[in-house]
Amino acid sequence: MYKFTRRQTLFAAAAGISGLSGYWLQSGDSVDDDTFRVGSPWTPDAIDPVANGWLWRRLNVLEPLLTVDYDATVSPGLATDWHMVNDRTWEFTLREGATFHDGTEVTAETVLPSLTRAFESSSMAAVPVESVEAAADRTIIIQTTVPFSPLPAHCTRGITCPVSPSAIANDGSITEPIGTGPFQFEDWEPGSTITTTATPDYHGSTAHIETLIYEGITDDQTRRLKLESGELDMARILPNKAADTLASSPDLTAHTYKIPRARYLVFDLDSAPFADKKVRRAVMYAIDRDHIVDSLLNGLGSKAVGPFPADVTEWAAELEPYEYSPDKARSLLAEAGWEPDGGTRTRDGDTLSVSIWTYNTRPLLPTIAEVIQTQLQAVGFDVDISVMESSTIKEQATNGEFDTVLWSSSVLWYPDPDRLSDLVHSETETMFSGYESEAVDRHLEAARRTADRDERFERYAAVQRRMQRDLPLGWLTYYANVIGTRADVEGYQPHPIESCYHLEEVTQQR
Amino acid sequence: MIGAELCKRLLTMAIVLLGVSLLTYGLVFVTPGDPARTILTQQMGGQAPSQDAVDQFRAENGLDDPFIVQYARWMGNALQGDLGQSYYSDRSVSDMIVQRLPNTIALAVASMLVALVIALPAGIASASNPGSRTDYAAQIGSLIGVSMPNFWLGYLLIIVCALRLNLFPVAGAAGPKHLVLPSLTLGSGMAAVIARLVRTAMLDVLDDAYIQAARSKGLRERIIVYKHALRNALVPVVTIIGLQLSYVLNGAVVIEVVFQRPGLGTLLVDAIFARDYPVVQGVTLLIGVIFVLVNFAVDLTYSRLDPRIDLGGEHT
Numbered sequence: 061m062y063k064f065t066r067r068q069t070l071f072a073a074a075a076g077i078s079g080l081s082g083y084w085l086q087s088g089d090s091v092d093d094d095t096f097r098v099g100s101p102w103t104p105d106a107i108d109p110v111a112n113g114w115l116w117r118r119l120n121v122l123e124p125l126l127t128v129d130y131d132a133t134v135s136p137g138l139a140t141d142w143h144m145v146n147d148r149t150w151e152f153t154l155r156e157g158a159t160f161h162d163g164t165e166v167t168a169e170t171v172l173p174s175l176t177r178a179f180e181s182s183s184m185a186a187v188p189v190e191s192v193e194a195a196a197d198r199t200i201i202i203q204t205t206v207p208f209s210p211l212p213a214h215c216t217r218g219i220t221c222p223v224s225p226s227a228i229a230n231d232g233s234i235t236e237p238i239g240t241g242p243f244q245f246e247d248w249e250p251g252s253t254i255t256t257t258a259t260p261d262y263h264g265s266t267a268h269i270e271t272l273i274y275e276g277i278t279d280d281q282t283r284r285l286k287l288e289s290g291e292l293d294m295a296r297i298l299p300n301k302a303a304d305t306l307a308s309s310p311d312l313t314a315h316t317y318k319i320p321r322a323r324y325l326v327f328d329l330d331s332a333p334f335a336d337k338k339v340r341r342a343v344m345y346a347i348d349r350d351h352i353v354d355s356l357l358n359g360l361g362s363k364a365v366g367p368f369p370a371d372v373t374e375w376a377a378e379l380e381p382y383e384y385s386p387d388k389a390r391s392l393l394a395e396a397g398w399e400p401d402g403g404t405r406t407r408d409g410d411t412l413s414v415s416i417w418t419y420n421t422r423p424l425l426p427t428i429a430e431v432i433q434t435q436l437q438a439v440g441f442d443v444d445i446s447v448m449e450s451s452t453i454k455e456q457a458t459n460g461e462f463d464t465v466l467w468s469s470s471v472l473w474y475p476d477p478d479r480l481s482d483l484v485h486s487e488t489e490t491m492f493s494g495y496e497s498e499a500v501d502r503h504l505e506a507a508r509r510t511a512d513r514d515e516r517f518e519r520y521a522a523v524q525r526r527m528q529r530d531l532p533l534g535w536l537t538y539y540a541n542v543i544g545t546r547a548d549v550e551g552y553q554p555h556p557i558e559s560c561y562h563l564e565e566v567t568q569q570r
Numbered sequence: 571m572i573g574a575e576l577c578k579r580l581l582t583m584a585i586v587l588l589g590v591s592l593l594t595y596g597l598v599f600v601t602p603g604d605p606a607r608t609i610l611t612q613q614m615g616g617q618a619p620s621q622d623a624v625d626q627f628r629a630e631n632g633l634d635d636p637f638i639v640q641y642a643r644w645m646g647n648a649l650q651g652d653l654g655q656s657y658y659s660d661r662s663v664s665d666m667i668v669q670r671l672p673n674t675i676a677l678a679v680a681s682m683l684v685a686l687v688i689a690l691p692a693g694i695a696s697a698s699n700p701g702s703r704t705d706y707a708a709q710i711g712s713l714i715g716v717s718m719p720n721f722w723l724g725y726l727l728i729i730v731c732a733l734r735l736n737l738f739p740v741a742g743a744a745g746p747k748h749l750v751l752p753s754l755t756l757g758s759g760m761a762a763v764i765a766r767l768v769r770t771a772m773l774d775v776l777d778d779a780y781i782q783a784a785r786s787k788g789l790r791e792r793i794i795v796y797k798h799a800l801r802n803a804l805v806p807v808v809t810i811i812g813l814q815l816s817y818v819l820n821g822a823v824v825i826e827v828v829f830q831r832p833g834l835g836t837l838l839v840d841a842i843f844a845r846d847y848p849v850v851q852g853v854t855l856l857i858g859v860i861f862v863l864v865n866f867a868v869d870l871t872y873s874r875l876d877p878r879i880d881l882g883g884e885h886t
Contacts, residue, residue, distance in 0.1 A: 103832070103840060105666075106659030114615035182606075182627040183613045186620035218615070233660060250661075250669055251832035251840070252743060277741065277830045281725060286740045286830075289733050421843075451603035451611070451845065454618065473617050482618065490618035 094270035096568060098561065099283045100296035103251050103276030108234040109174070110181045113218030118561050119274055121256055122221035122239035125152055125171075125200075126212050128475045128559045132320060132373045134212045138166060138222065138240060139200070142215075144511045147207040148190075152215070154198040158263040160224035161244040168194030171222035175200070177232065178220045186488065187214045207509035209516065213476030216559060242267045242564035252276060258564075267564035268551070280423075287312065287544045293568065294549065296561075298542040299423060300358040306544045315543040317554040320372045320472040322364050323428065325416075325534040326457070326465045329494045333414055334463060338396040340531040343464075344382035346389035346439045347432055349536055356427055357537065364535035366524045367471045367480065372538075372556050375477040377521035379528045389439040398440065405440035413442040417457070418466035419450040428536070429466050457492040467491070468539075472557055477520040478508060484527055495532035583862045590858035591648070591851070595641050598842075598850050605845035606633055609657045612844050631657055644851060653855070654848035656841075663852035666837060671856075673743055674833035677756065677825065678818040680749050682811070684757025685764055692761070693768025698795060700773060708765060715762025720821055724755040724828040741830035752829040756821045760814050767810050771803035778802075805876050812868035819857055 106112040109122060116122040127137040139152040158166040172194050179189040179202075188205040195201045204211060214220070224238040237245045242264060243256040254274040258267040275292065277283045284302055287295035288309075298306070306314035325343065327334040334340055349363035362369070370376035398405035398412050405412040416432065418425045426447050433443040448456075457465055471479055481488050481504050486496040500523050507519040527533065545552060551565045606627040610619035619627075628634050632643070647654060653663035692712075696705035731751060732740045742748045775781065776799055784794050822835035834853055841849035 103836070105656075105840070106661065108660055111613050111659050182623045182630060183610055183619065185623035185626045219613070249743075249832060250666065251836060252830070275742070275830070278836070279827050279830070282728075282741050282828055282830055285725075285728055285733065286742075289736075289740045291740055291742070449603055449843075451608040454607055455602055455604050470617065473615060482620070488620060490620060 095273060096269040096271070096294070096563060096566065097273045097275060097292045098294040098296065098563065099275040099277045099286060099292045101276070101278055101280070101283070103278065104248060104254050104274065105250055107237050107248070109219055109221050109223060109237065110178060110183065110234075113178075113221050114559075115218070115254075115274075116237050116239065117218030117221055117559060119243060119254065119256060119272065120241040120560055120562065120564055121237055121243050121245055122218065122223065123241045124217065124221045125154075125175075125215040128216050128555070128557055130553065130555060132472055132475050132556045134216060134475055137216070138171070139215075142212055144209070145201075147509055148204050150202045150204070150211050151195070152200040152202070154200065155263065156198070158240055159261065160222075160226075160240055161238045161259060162224050162226055164224045164226065166222070166240060167197055168200050169197075170225050171200065173225050173228055174222040175202075175220060177228070181219065183219055184214070184217075187211070209508055209511045210474070210476040210478035213474040213478070217474055218559070243272050246271075265564070268567040269563065272563055284544065287546070290546070293546050294552070294563075295544045296541075298544055300360045300540070300542055302544065303358060303360060303542045306542075309547075311547050313545050313547050313549065315545065315552065315554050316360055316540050317543075317556070318361065318369060318372050318538060318540050319470070319556055319558065320369055321468065321470045321539040322367065322369075323425065323466065323468045323536045323539070324364065325432075325536065326467055326491050326493050327532060327534065328457070328462045328464065328492075329532060331414070331461060331463045332410070333398075333412055336396050337531060338392045339398070339412075340534065341382070342389040342392040342396070342439065343436065343441075344531065344534050345385045345392065346441075347435050347534075347536065348384040350384065352428055352431055353537055356424055356431065357540075360540035360542065361538050362540075364538050366528060366535055367483065367533075368477070368524075369538040373472055373475075375472075375517070375520060377524040379524060382534075386435075386439050393440055400440055403437070403440070404442040411442055412440055413444070414463040415444045415446060416464055416466055417446050417448060417453050417462055419453060420447055421450060422468045425466055425468060432466070454492070465492075466536075470557065475557060475559075477516070478504070480504060480520060480523050480527075481508075484523065484532055491533065493532035495530065497526060497530065500526055579866060583866065586862055587855070587858050591645065591855055592641065594854040594858075595644065595847075595851055596637070598845075598847055599637050599640075603845050605657060605847055606631070608843075608845040612658060644848070648851075648855065653852035656846050656849050658844055658846050658849075663848050666849060667834070667852055667856055670833050670837045673831050674819075674822055674826070674835060676749055677752055677822055677831065677833060678815070680753035681757035681760060681818055681821075682814070684753050685760035685814070686811075688758065688761035689764035689768055693765040694772055694795065694800070696765075697769045697772030697776065698791075705769075708769070712762040712766045715758050716766075718759070720755050720759050721824045721828050723758065724751070724825060727751045727755055728828075741828070743829075743831045743833075748829070748831070752825045752831060755829075756818065756825050759821065760817055763814065763817075764807065764810060768803065768807055771806045772799060775799045775803045801875060805872060808868055808871050808875065812864050815864050816861065819860075 102115060104115060109116060113122060124137050125139040126134050129135040138155055138158060140155050141153040143151055145151050154166055154168060164170055175192045178184055179192055188208055190203045190205045193201045221239060223234060227234055227236050227238040229235050242259050242262045244259045246257050247255040256272045258270050280299055283295040284298055286292040303314045303316050306312045327340050329335055353361055353363055365381045366376060366379045368376040393405055397407045416429050418429045420426050429445045433445055436443045453465055482490045484495050484500055485504050486501050503519040503523050507516045510516060543554060548569045550567050555562060606624045607619060610623050610627055632640060644654060655662060656666060692708040696708040699705055728740050728751060731737045738750050739748055781794060781799055784798055822833055823839055826833045826835040838853045
């Protein structure tokens with residue numbers, strides 16, 4: 061019988077593999093000295109600001125009328141000045157000397173098509189804009205259908221960023237993101253990378269890095285490994301536990317910073333046990349949030365008191381926190397008629413059974429749900445956890461019954477406390493608790509009517525206090541972001557709401 | 571005769587594809603998760619849209635129409651070669667597919683090459699010497715290959731070959747260099763399956779009377795193995811290679827995510843999570859077409875490899 065020697069077999073296999081891998085030498089992807097590579101989880105699949113404006117904004121290819129400062133307040137952008145003319149009319153004055161990347165001057169006429177397009181899109185449907193007009197060479201007038209003081213905050217959103225009129229095709233589609241920012245569009249591979257270069261005649265200070273390459277890398281391990289291998293200069297949104305490993309490497313730096321994003325429970329106010337405020341309060345007393353921060357979040361982030369983290373934004377009201385106290389939880393449950401019966405409490409023959417719905421596209425939510433489950437069981441709840449897709453939860457919770465949902469969202473993604481309307485206004489809320497309070501609605505609507513900061517602060521503080529008492533939502537923890545960079549990257553300052561990475565400030569010594 | 575059979579085949583293929591499209595369209599449709607809400611959330615950088623926004627989006631995209639109307643509209647356009655526009659990016663689905671397809675094809679071909687280069691020699695060697703050390707080594711290798719999750723192998727290869735040895739890039743799709751680790755990852759899993767099959771098929775064939783006859787005539791073993799046995803043993807192997815294409819497409823989903831390759835797998839996964847119906851439908855239809863065509867190609871190859879198998883089936 062013919063025998064293949066082991067050598068022959070190995071040789072055949074090795075020849076094949078090396079034949080295939082042999083030509084890797086052909087393609088060089090040497091790292092260019094003036095190229096900066098940043099990786100984040102979102103893959104670029106659209107050029108249109110309406111679909112993907114927030115990403116082009118983050119890369120600073122597009123710039124909005126107004127920007128967000130490092131203290132999460134609205135500050136000048138392409139418009140240097142803005143004010144309320146009357147309670148439904150806003151006037152914006154455009155910057156002088158700014159041009160689009162194709163040389164077109166930034167004027168009221170040239171930004172108008174983009175603004176109109178943005179305000180007509182479905183993503184902006186909740187912003188009650190009636191008309192956008194060019195009043196003079198550098199003056200834009202925006203009219204709203206109702207008094208709406210959060211308008212400037214919405215003008216910081218990527219979707220509203222003007223692109224050059226030449227970038228808008230006859231059918232209204234966008235052919236290229238020709239913006240005004242310190243970086244200009246060079247090339248992209250859909251689903252993978254965006255290449256930009258420094259804008260030479262930028263109206264502000266020119267970027268230090270010459271080429272900026274953005275890579276969308278869904279998998280966080282891959283992002284971290286690419287940073288370690290030097291294929292990335294910055295990897296964004298890494299797991300909390302990566303912070304220690306990054307910090308211990310001499311080649312890498314970890315940037316950790318707090319952001320106005322919170323994890324919270326949304327209670328269904330129609331659900332049998334949670335219709336009773338005492339039961340909701342009992343839940344808040346039963347959860348040890350310090351334990352969650354220390355053991356699951358690597359000590360990054362902090363326990364939440366209300367919607368806004370006080371160390372990130374000035375809109376946080378002083379609220380009385382729900383401190384961890386299982387005893388208080390037990391007595392509240394007893395007051396509500398839920399008596400101990402073995403491990404689980406009962407009332408009139410019903411057991412105190414609740415379900416927590418959550419999703420796993422935000423890491424750790426299911427794990428946090430398990431910790432909450434254990435802590436609630438300790439005071440007499442019977443808790444069941446369902447992990448579903450976030451859009452499924454949203455749909456089912458909006459249209460049907462649930463007990464509670466463990467959710468995560470930014471509380472200032474546009475920098476205005478009117479975000480509270482999305483959470484608790486009886487008509488415009490998107491968080492499905494079914495909460496209705498005339499007083500809350502009244503404050504929210506009045507706060508929209510005035511541009512007076514102090515009055516607005518008082519009203520939003522009143523809303524926060526009432527939310528704290530009524531508990532349609534139970535605040536658990538705030539987030540911290542972990543960003544890794546190569547150690548030679550300098551000048552990076554994390555932005556609290558990430559509306560822009562500001563990589564034009566970054567330098568790199570190689 | 572063969573012409574009529576081909577027509578019949580093509581008709582069956584059309585019916586199968588229609589069924590596939592109806593089924594996937596229906597499944598996506600009944601899956602919970604409102605596309606309007608999901609896509610707006612994505613367009614707004616992850617924030618929940620208002621009810622007004624959702625209503626406006628549904629109206630603009632015809633999502634309020636009954637299922638059958640939406641399906642008929644989509645199918646009608648698809649038959650004219652128009653797979654529609656992505657809800658999210660507004661780009662043409664055909665363009666998106668054309669853009670991503672080369673990356674997946676490159677991965678599929680390279681993985682299949684890796685698989686065959688490992689599997690054929692390993693399978694033949696172990697069948698030629700059953701019970702030998704080579705045989706055991708190949709079988710253990712196969713078992714490991716089959717059992718190992720490919721994302722895990724992917725990370726392992728990244729850590730060893732990219733970070734420690736610095737031979738290949740961690741991830742990306744910039745050039746052929748970026749293809750090596752993903753195709754090794756995906757190919758080695760397939761190699762394991764194919765090697766086992768080659769071994770079994772070869773053992774079967776080597777037992778056949780005509781091989782005994784050849785041996786008794788004193789033919790050289792190398793000639794017997796390669797000229798006489800291998801050809802017949804390849805018939806089931808070709809089938810499995812066809813079936814393995816599904817493995818490539820499944821595996822591509824995970825591998826493309828780990829190795830950050832913009833291919834059909836990542837396109838499909840992103841579209842499913844985004845409830846981007848037109849993209850999901852377009853990619854699924856394409857995958858359906860590929861499957862049906864590959865099956866057809868496999869059948870054709872049969873008759874080339876073994877003339878006793880005839881597509882006509884009536885005059886044998």
